[in-house]
Amino acid sequence: MLYFANWKVLLICGVCLLGVLFSLPNLFTPAQLAWLPNQVPHKQVALGLDLRGGSYLLLEVDVAAAQTEQLNSIIDNVRDALRNAKIGYTGLNVENNAIVFTIRDTDRIEDARAALTKIDPSLTLDLGPDGAGKMQFSALATDQRRSRAVEQSIEIIRRRIDETGTKEPTIQRQGADRILVELPGIDNPEHVKALLGKTAKLTFQLVDTSVTVDDARHGRMPPGDEILPAEERAQRTGQQPFYLVRKRVMVSGDTLTDAQATFQNNEAVVSFRFDTAGAKRFGDATRDNVGKPFAIVLDNKVISAPVIKEAILGGSGIISGSFTVQSASDLALLLRAGALPAPITILEERTVGPDLGADSIHAGAIACIVGVILVVIFMFLFYGLFGLFADIALMFNLCLMLGTLSLLGATLTLPGIAGIALTLGMAVDANVLIYERIREEMRGGRSMLSSLEAGFTRAFGTILDSHVTTLVAGILLYWLGSGPIKGFAVTLSIGVLTSLFSAILVTRLEIVSWLRRWKPREIPL
Amino acid sequence: MIRPLIVIRRVPKIDFMRWHRFGFAFSLLLGAVSIGLFGTIGLNYGIDFKGGTLIEAKTQGPADLAAMRAKLDDLHIGEASLQGFGAPDEVLIRLPEQPGGDAGQMKAVELARQALGEGIEYRRTEVVGPSVGAELIRAGALATVLALVAILIYIWFRFEWQFGVGATISTIHDVVTTIGLFAIFQLEFNLTTLAAILTIAGYSINDTVVIYDRVREAMRRYRTMPFRELINLALNETLSRTILTVSTVALAVLSLLFFGGEVLKGFSIAMLWGIVIGTYSSLFIAAPIIYYIQPNRRAIAREAASGDPEPTRPPPSPPPTNRPRGAKS
Numbered sequence: 001m002l003y004f005a006n007w008k009v010l011l012i013c014g015v016c017l018l019g020v021l022f023s024l025p026n027l028f029t030p031a032q033l034a035w036l037p038n039q040v041p042h043k044q045v046a047l048g049l050d051l052r053g054g055s056y057l058l059l060e061v062d063v064a065a066a067q068t069e070q071l072n073s074i075i076d077n078v079r080d081a082l083r084n085a086k087i088g089y090t091g092l093n094v095e096n097n098a099i100v101f102t103i104r105d106t107d108r109i110e111d112a113r114a115a116l117t118k119i120d121p122s123l124t125l126d127l128g129p130d131g132a133g134k135m136q137f138s139a140l141a142t143d144q145r146r147s148r149a150v151e152q153s154i155e156i157i158r159r160r161i162d163e164t165g166t167k168e169p170t171i172q173r174q175g176a177d178r179i180l181v182e183l184p185g186i187d188n189p190e191h192v193k194a195l196l197g198k199t200a201k202l203t204f205q206l207v208d209t210s211v212t213v214d215d216a217r218h219g220r221m222p223p224g225d226e227i228l229p230a231e232e233r234a235q236r237t238g239q240q241p242f243y244l245v246r247k248r249v250m251v252s253g254d255t256l257t258d259a260q261a262t263f264q265n266n267e268a269v270v271s272f273r274f275d276t277a278g279a280k281r282f283g284d285a286t287r288d289n290v291g292k293p294f295a296i297v298l299d300n301k302v303i304s305a306p307v308i309k310e311a312i313l314g315g316s317g318i319i320s321g322s323f324t325v326q327s328a329s330d331l332a333l334l335l336r337a338g339a340l341p342a343p344i345t346i347l348e349e350r351t352v353g354p355d356l357g358a359d360s361i362h363a364g365a366i367a368c369i370v371g372v373i374l375v376v377i378f379m380f381l382f383y384g385l386f387g388l389f390a391d392i393a394l395m396f397n398l399c400l401m402l403g404t405l406s407l408l409g410a411t412l413t414l415p416g417i418a419g420i421a422l423t424l425g426m427a428v429d430a431n432v433l434i435y436e437r438i439r440e441e442m443r444g445g446r447s448m449l450s451s452l453e454a455g456f457t458r459a460f461g462t463i464l465d466s467h468v469t470t471l472v473a474g475i476l477l478y479w480l481g482s483g484p485i486k487g488f489a490v491t492l493s494i495g496v497l498t499s500l501f502s503a504i505l506v507t508r509l510e511i512v513s514w515l516r517r518w519k520p521r522e523i524p525l
Numbered sequence: 526m527i528r529p530l531i532v533i534r535r536v537p538k539i540d541f542m543r544w545h546r547f548g549f550a551f552s553l554l555l556g557a558v559s560i561g562l563f564g565t566i567g568l569n570y571g572i573d574f575k576g577g578t579l580i581e582a583k584t585q586g587p588a589d590l591a592a593m594r595a596k597l598d599d600l601h602i603g604e605a606s607l608q609g610f611g612a613p614d615e616v617l618i619r620l621p622e623q624p625g626g627d628a629g630q631m632k633a634v635e636l637a638r639q640a641l642g643e644g645i646e647y648r649r650t651e652v653v654g655p656s657v658g659a660e661l662i663r664a665g666a667l668a669t670v671l672a673l674v675a676i677l678i679y680i681w682f683r684f685e686w687q688f689g690v691g692a693t694i695s696t697i698h699d700v701v702t703t704i705g706l707f708a709i710f711q712l713e714f715n716l717t718t719l720a721a722i723l724t725i726a727g728y729s730i731n732d733t734v735v736i737y738d739r740v741r742e743a744m745r746r747y748r749t750m751p752f753r754e755l756i757n758l759a760l761n762e763t764l765s766r767t768i769l770t771v772s773t774v775a776l777a778v779l780s781l782l783f784f785g786g787e788v789l790k791g792f793s794i795a796m797l798w799g800i801v802i803g804t805y806s807s808l809f810i811a812a813p814i815i816y817y818i819q820p821n822r823r824a825i826a827r828e829a830a831s832g833d834p835e836p837t838r839p840p841p842s843p844p845p846t847n848r849p850r851g852a853k854s
Contacts, residue, residue, distance in 0.1 A: 050788075058657065060627070187647065190635055197631075345627045349634070349652040356581065356648035363786035371780035375773050382769060384529035415717055418781055418789050422724065422796070425777025426731075429770045433735065436766040443536075462738045465683060466731035472675045473727035477720060480668040488720050524528045 004512050012505050016396045019498075022403030043406045048413035048487050051361050053354030054184035058347045059196065061153050061177045063146045064097060066342030067137065070145070071099050077119050078135070085115040103131035149341040150177055157181065157344075159337035160195050178347070187353040199299050199343050200334035202253030204282070205245045207293040207305050213242045224248065231301045237322045243302045245295045250285040251278050259335035261328040262318075268328035269320040272335060279315025287311035296321070298331070364417030371421045372398070379428055383435055385524050389510040390431035390503070397427050397495075397502035404494050413487030423495025429466070430503030433459040439525050448523050449515075456508060463504065471496045541760045541808055542753050542816065548809030552698055559705020568708055571715030572651060574665075576658040578620040578634050581649035582641070587613045596640045602633045611787050615648070627654030665719045669700065672723050676730050680737075685820040688737045692730055695811035699729045699803050706798050717792045725799030728774070732767065732807040739763050740815060744825045752819055756812050771804050 022041050025033055033042050049056050071094045078099060082089050088104035089112075103112050109127055116125050116133070122141035126134040137145065154171055157179065161169045170182040183192060208216075208225050216227060224247050235241050255278025262271050274282055285294075286308050295305045296319050304321035323331070352360075376394065379387035401420060405412060438455030446454060474496060477489035514520070572579050582588075590607045593616065597605040603621040610617040620637060623629035630652050638647070653661075673696060681689040703722055707714050739759040747755060778800065782793035 060656075188638075190638065193631060197628075345654075346631050346652075347627050347654040347657045349631065349650065351647070351650040353646060353648045355583075355646065360786055360788065363784055364789075367781045367783075367785040367789075370784055371777040374776040374780060378773055378776060381530045382532070385527040387529065388527065414786075414788055415720060415792065418785065418792055421777045421781050421785070422774070425774035426728070426770075428773050429731070432766050432769045432773070436763075436769075440536075440762065462735050465679075465734045465738065468679060469676050469730040469734060470724075470727040472679060473672050473723045476668050476672045476675065477723055480664045480671075481716070481720065485716050485720050488717075492724065525532075 004509060008505075009509060012509050015400070015501065016506065019396060019400035019403040022407050023399040023401075026402055026406060041406070043409070045402060045405045045412045046409055047357075047361070048411045048416070049182055049184060049350070049357075050352050050414045051357045051364075051412065051417075052184055053187060053352050053357035054182065055186040055189040055192070055349065055351040057181040057183070057189065057193070057196070057349050058174070059153075059157070059179040059181060059344050060347050061146075061150050061179065061341075062343045062345060063149055063177050066149050067097055067142070067145065068094055069342075071097070071136075074120060074123070074135075075099055078116065081115045081119060082112065085111055087112050087115065098134050098136035101133050103127070103133060106131045146177060150179065152341045153344065154179055156338050156340050157196060160333065161192065163333045163337060164192060164195065166192070179344075185354070187351060189349065189351055193346060193349070195330060195334065196344060197346065198334055199340045200253070200337070201299055201339040202256070202335060203297045204250040204252070204285070205248070205295050205297055206250060206285075206289060207295050208244045208246055209293065211244060213240075213244050216244050228295065228297060228300055228302050231298070231303050231321070233322050233327065239304075239322075243295055243305055245297070245302070250294065251282045253335060253339055255279075255281070256335055259332040261323075261325070261332040264318060264320065267320060268323040268325045269318050270323070270328050270332045270335070271316065271318050273316040276315070279313075282315070282317075283311060283313040287313075360414050360417075364414060364421075368417065368421045368424070372424055375424060375428060379431070383431075383525065385514075386431075386435055386511070389507050389514070390428055390435075392510060393431070393502040393506040394424065394427060396506055397499050398424065400498040400502065401491065401495050404498065405491065408494075410490045410494070411487055412491070415485060416487035416491040419488045419491030419495060423492060423499060426470070427495065427499035427503055430459070430463045430499060431507060433463055434503075434507070435525060438523065442523065442525070448521070452511065452515075452523065456504070460504065463500070467496050467500050537761050537764055538757075539761055539764070540757055542757050542813060545809055545813035545816070548805075548813065552702075552806070552810055555702050555705065556698060559701050559708065562705055562708035566708060566711075568704065568714040569711040571713045571718075572619070572653045572658070573715040574658050574662050576622040576630065576653050576655040578618075578630060578637070578653075579649070579651045580618040580620075580634070580637065580647060581610060582616050582618060583612075583646040583648055584614050584616065585644050588616045590616065593618070593641060596642075597637060600633075600636050600640050602636060605637075622655055622658075627656055630654050661716065665716070668719070668723060669726070672726055673697065673700075676726065680730070680734070684737060684741065685825070687815060687818045687820040688741070690818060691811045691814035692733045692737065694814055695733055695806040696726050696729050698806050698810055699725055699799060702802050703795060703799055707795070712794065713791055715791065717789070718795050721792045721795035721799065724796065725803060728800060729803030729806060732770075732803055733811040735766065736760060736763055736807050736812055737815070740812065741820075741825060744820070744822050748822065748826050752816060752822075756816055760808060760812055767804060767807070771800055774800050 022043070025042055025044050028036075033044075036042065075092060075094060078101070079092060087108050089101050090104060092099070092101040094100075103109055106129065109129070109131060112133070113125060113127050116135065122137055123135045124138050150173055154173060158169070158171050161171065161181070161183070166183050166186060168184055170180070172180050174180045181196075183189060186192065208222060211220055211222055213227060216222065216225065225244055226247050228243050228245055230239055230241050230243065251274070255274050257273050257275045259270055259272040262269060290308050290310060293305045293307045296303045303319060306320075319331070372394070376391045379390050381387070383390065401423065434455050437459045438451050441451035441454045441458075442448075471493055474489050474493035478486055478493065481489055588609065590609070594605060594607050597618070602623060606619040608617050609615065618637070620633050623633045625632070634650060634652050673693060676696065677689050677693045680692045700722055703725055706712070707718065736759060739762055740756060743750070743755045743759050747758075750758070775797065778793055778796045781789055782797065785793060
């Protein structure tokens with residue numbers, strides 16, 4: 001019992017010292033930390049959004065919608081391919097993520113197969129002897145497309161959020177088609193949510209004036225046309241609520257290089273500029289259609305439909321359409337950041353205002369301090385000097401926990417603080433087990449040293465078992481939990497490990513030092 | 526030399542086994558009531574699990590709940606529930622899950638914020654869409670089951686299988702009755718509660734393991750002592766530890782309950798109940814179960830003979846026995 005190898009003593013003291021050193025920065029404000037020399041650790045415990053205030057958003061990329069859209073664009077190729085080969089077909093449509101159609105003349109199925117397989121190698125073609133055909137993306141292509149859509153979305157979301165000036169946003173992929181966004185310091189995320197909720201797909205399409213919207217709706221829809229609603233804001237200002245437009249896109253927003261909100265005749269507008277290819281297509285389209293109206297369509301809603309007065313060849317233009325200053329600058333921002341490849345839904349939002357966060361830290365700290373004081377007093381009352389030994393070990397345990405959390409850059413959440421308080425109560429369990437065992441051994445008539453020795457060794461198995469079971473619960477919580485719960489699992493698991501160290505090794509070292517220094521004749525238990 | 530002020534000097538001689546039938550009956554009843562309540566009135570799921578919106582707002586001056594409710598009712602977004610929360614100027618607003626899937630929830634928050642107008646500080650807003658809620662329930666149930674299985678495997682690995690069975694039954698008992706507590710008082714059951722339940726499982730096992738460790742040790746040491754007395758002995762020998770550890774954990778949990786703020790209240794209540802029921806179940810469920818499915822004493826004794834030599838101790842005078850009829854020994 002008395003023997004403690006020097007390297008062990010050094011190791012234990014070293015770990016304790018490091019724990020204190022790494023936990024110390026948490027006592028200072030960032031401003032004070034800046035004054036400290038570079039050699040000392042600076043890292044503080046990272047606070048979760050529930051403590052520092054901010055907004056957590058879980059988004060889902062609607063990959064299926066993106067795929068349907070892609071299939072809708074491929075459907076034109078299918079139509080062209082069958083027409084060019086002069087193969088009759090019916091019921092060409094997109095259903096359940098597949099292009100379906102029926103070949104009229106069953107003798108020509110093989111010709112159809114030859115024509116259709118050329119369209120896109122990532123499509124599988126399923127053509128039955130009765131002429132029923134089905135084309136869909138292969139599983140591999142679907143996965144690739146999903147992955148690409150999510151990655152592109154992350155990029156676009158990052159650009160949009162950066163444009164709003166949010167500091168230190170975290171944007172990461174979660175699972176197959178989800179994106180987790182953390183915005184520290186945002187207490188009203190409505191604006192960000194509105195920006196993220198828009199796909200921002202901008203197109204310029206010609207308005208079809210040959211038929212009225214009503215006629216088109218009642219069965220006289222010209223082929224290749226669609227009816228689009230006007231944007232809500234435009235509707236409110238008394239413009240026509242629906243437009244009949246050509247499906248064919250003249251120019252799309254992905255050819256824009258810049259967009260800015262400006263004023264024209266005291267009205268908020270968005271000015272934009274095309275790249276070379278876009279400028280040429282826009283120039284050609286406007287030259288061919290002078291005198292006709294064209295629709296500026298954003299996310300399938302018509303912002304405005306000005307009449308082309310002359311060919312626009314300069315590659316730049318202006319979108320006007322009853323904007324407010326805010327909505328004009330939002331639209332400019334969205335156009336600069338680019339369109340999302342697929343619509344996004346917000347699945348979950350958790351926002352904590354900065355005051356509540358500060359209150360939570362305050363309450364959590366008080367609960368921890370009160371808990372520690374109570375436990376310290378309790379241990380002293382029931383174990384005297386040995387209780388003090390356990391209390392000192394408990395303090396080191398607290399430092400080690402904070403130090404480890406700071407070092408790992410783990411996030412401290414409110415449930416995490418609860419985990420700390422709980423660990424402090426449970427950490428002394430190891431001491432209780434050891435001390436009770438020592439008492440028993442003494443009652444059993446063992447000598448002082450032998451009782452101490454037996455107390456530590458006998459209790460060790462039990463302590464290990466009980467810590468492992470708690471650790472199992474902690475790891476599972478980390479694995480399956482989300483957000484703040486993960487924080488709880490982290491502190492609980494770290495606390496289990498540090499308390500194993502402090503309650504067994506630190507306490508033991510304290511007792512051995514005490515024995516050596518004071519050479520007591522009995523144990524005060 | 527600083528001596529402890531309070532010492533439990535003698536090993537108590539409580540006949541725990543005398544109460545075990547009562548304990549079984551009580552626990553069966555408690556378990557049945559819990560399952561019954563869970564099946565009938567069910568749990569008061571928080572928005573984490575059922576989806577919906579929770580807004581914690583702070584008004585200027587005392588909150589006028591009736592006026593706020595009227596404003597929200599005008600929106601026709603379902604029945605909003607408003608309640609005071611801590612201080613008089615703090616309100617907790619709950620909106621039910623909206624139709625229209627995940628996007629519908631977000632729309633409702635926006636409307637509610639507009640309706641309530643300026644001058645309100647939004648301290649906390651949580652919106653959970655229906656798809657996430659369903660996943661969280663699944664993950665939560667999975668976590669609980671996996672935790673139990675993992676702990677069982679560990680006990681199985683470290684002890685004889687009989688101990689594994691006993692530990693599992695008593696842990697399930699603790700989890701089930703904690704859920705029962707939440708059902709009967711309709712306390713909000715959310716993600717934090719789930720964390721508390723898993724912690725309770727860990728704590729309860731911890732407590733059981735300490736006692737089982739001692740039972741096994743006594744089996745090695747006193748090879749001829751009647752099993753019933755042996756269990757009593759193990760329970761009495763660990764009793765002071767049990768009481769002290771429950772106390773320190775309870776102190777920590779109580780300080781969380783009183784100072785940790787409103788958000789941690791549910792967690793603290795669950796934990797407080799959990800450590801009480803966990804301790805009870807270790808004494809009156811886990812230990813007596815071993816009495817009925819006795820591990821092989823000879824095998825454990827043989828293990829001891831090859832392992833560390835035990836000091837010869839005079840067997841303690843057996844605790845008073847009131848042996849029930851037909852009990853094995």
